Amino acid sequence: xxxxxxxxxxxxxxxxxxxxxxxxxxxxxxxxxxxxxxxxxxxxxxxxxxxxxxxxxxxxxxxxxxxxxxxxxxxxxxxxxxxxxxxxxxxxxxxxxxxxx
Numbered sequence: 679x680x681x682x683x684x685x686x687x688x689x690x691x692x693x694x695x696x697x698x699x700x701x702x703x704x705x706x707x708x709x710x711x712x713x714x715x716x717x718x719x720x721x722x723x724x725x726x727x728x729x730x731x732x733x734x735x736x737x738x739x740x741x742x743x744x745x746x747x748x749x750x751x752x753x754x755x756x757x758x759x760x761x762x763x764x765x766x767x768x769x770x771x772x773x774x775x776x777x778x779x
Contacts, residue, residue, distance in 0.1 A: 687701075688704065689761050692761055697730060706726050709729070710725040710750075712753060713746060718743075719746060720750055724742070728750050760776070
């Protein structure tokens with residue numbers, strides 16, 4: 679698939695907000711993988727729960743580190759922002775929004 683078609687599909691799917699599509703899977707996989715690399719203890723199922731419901735469904739004996747959950751949520755927001763600005767020339771203002779958003 680051409681990059682332009684993937685970009686278009688991601689943008690369309692972001693706007694219709696359905697689960698199970700490329701955008702949904704990309705959000706989950708990117709957020710989980712990125713946070714796992716950084717040492718997060720949040721599982722892929724918990725990442726999915728944060729994305730789908732805004733809550734964390736977990737076993738009663740597991741402690742969720744608030745920083746880890748916040749990082750997952752921030753990743754979702756950043757990916758949306760990147761798609762919203764994908765056709766704009768990268769600027770210092772955009773980078774600051776990505777870092778401090």
